[in-house]
Amino acid sequence: MSVIGEMTRAGAFRKLSAWRSERAALWFLALMIGTLSVAPLTRLVWAAIAPEGVPDVARLLHLIGTQKVLQATFNTVGIALSATLLAMLTGTLAALLVALTNLRGKQLWVFTFILPLMIPPQVIALAWIQALSPSSPLLTGIAGMFNGLGLTLHLGNQQPLYSATGIIILLGLHNAPLVFLTVRAGLRRLPADLVEAARITGASPLRVLFTVILPLARPAIFAGAALSFVAAAGNFGIQAMLGIPGRVPTLITLVYQRLNSYGPSALPDMAVLSLLIALITFAGLALSRYLGGRRDVRVSGAARNIRQSLGGWRLPVEGMAWLWILITLLLPLSALVTTSLTRGFGQALNWQTLTFENYLNALWQYPAIHQAFFTSLGLTLLAVIILTVASLFLAYFLSWQRNRLVSVLQMSTELAYALPGIVTGIAAILFFLKPLPLINVSIYGTVWIILAAYLSNFLALVLRPTLAGFAQIERSLDEAAQISGASFMRRMRDILMPLAAPSAMAGAILVFLTALNEIQVSILLVTSSTQTLGPMVIFLDEGGSSTLAAAVGCLMILIILLFMLLASLFAKRLPEGVLPWRA
CATH class of the missing domain: 1.10.3720.10 (MetI-like)
Structure with missing residues (x-):
């Protein structure tokens, strides 16, 4: 015992x-x-609610109601929403192309499409600024080519990206891979039985897409949109590189500029602006969850890869897909490399200027x-x-x-x-x-x-x-x-x-x-x-x-x-x- x-x-x-x-x-x-x-x-x-230890709602409302903060808030919401719509469109189209068609070279195409997401946004912004600058070596060379053909290409004196539109375009392109990843994952889980049944009944590929595939993929699309909205609202690199010189204030650049100007004494006000950014972020997440979950789209069936042959459209579609990579990735990166190999910005790259x-x-x-x-x-x-x-x-x-x-x-x-x-x-x-x-x-x-x-x-x-x-x-x-x-x-x-x-x-x-x-x-x-x-x-x-x-x-x-x-x-x-x- x-x-x-x-x-x-x-x-x-x-x-x-x-x-x-x-x-x-x-x-x-x-x-x-x-x-x-x-x-x-x-x-x-x-710190946002009670900077002196006692809640001060009047001060908080006064700060939020100032012209600069209202303008920055309006710009933040508008830019984030517009960039999210662009990211949803391009990311969803890319996911449909990769997940549902017989596109050739998918592995390489996906790698190049995802790459901008891996590159820091400030580097992406710098590449695009140098690509579209009127004095950039790239546009100077293109203008020379047009002149050689007897055509005239007028290059403006102003950087077109220094605007709200420029910020929206770059944020949309940068965040499109986020939507692509979530939508591709959603498409992989679709039950192939429903798609095959729709095809058997004689539905055209476009009708199957709009009546079966996209409704079932809606939760994934809005999940990707939520990620894109959060990333766009909080993306400092692109907003700072384009918004500060373009005089397009957003909440995130306003925090940066005020803290650099006033130092730690501005922290209570910056806490209010940070809280406002957080509220905008959570509001976007809540809206996306509501839109994606209004209808129950859960179905039973085996998830299998769904492939739709592009047929005679295969070559044009593949050409457009790689043209997209050429414009959105290779164009800005080639400008960045060209600038890095010259002694001064705006110089044409040749054997005399190469360094x-x-x-x-x-x-x-x-x-x-x-x-x-x-x-x-x-x-x-x-x-x-x-x-x-x-x-x-x-x-x-x-x-x-x-x-x-x-x-x-x-x-x-x-x-x-x-x-x-x-x-x-x-x-x-x-x-x-x-x-x-x-x-x-x-x-x-x-x-x-x-x-x-x-x-x-x-x-x-x-x-x-x-x-x-x-x-x-x-x-x-x-x-x-x-x-x-x-x-x-x-x-x-x-x-x-x-x-x-x-x-x-x-x-x-x-x-x-x-x-x-x-x-x-x-x-x-x-x-x-x-x-x-x-x-x-x-x-x-x-x-x-x-x-x-x-x-x-x-x-x-x-x-x-x-x-x-x-x-x-x-x-x-x-x-x-x-x-x-x-x-």
């Missing part, structure tokens, strides 16, 4: 120890997410660029490591130990990811401006505040694929290890982490590609001694170094391409669908 008693007590002790280690891990995650996401956002709301000096300066001669690159690389790698480990533990609790606290943690991570990056930046400044309690150290103005904002903003990006990985793991494996006496940490280390690692690695790749060149979060947090790579393009262009900015932008694109190709090499080891550029 004593032996049995000892075994019982030992088993009870192991269970208690495992329970304590699980609770410790959960509360550590709660402390991390609470400090990095919940507390800063709470501080942001309180690699800009690349040599970017790589070796400018310490600020080196520092920005290594700061971004270090912060990105550190964020990837921390977020990957945190997502593995959080996914365990969300999958098998869900309770109210775990649900709140998930909601907090999703909220932090849904908010525009500049809102996260303002919240981080407000929360970390004063010295931290207990240790009495302020991280404001250091790289650590940028890391804190990265951890807050990108956790959900790693968590989503990690959750998908845990959904494919048999829980009986963990239960068997638990019965055999394995501790929580040992089960995580030896069983669960290796099985979920491919999914977590896919999320880590997305975070790396996003954070290395990002600008939305760090633009308000960088200082002269803590530069990151993303804002460097804007700073160089504003300083008049257009050719050097073009060279830095080309190097950023090259880094992105290399990592995308490297990730593609390991695509077979990753869960299907986690690399968005894979067809």
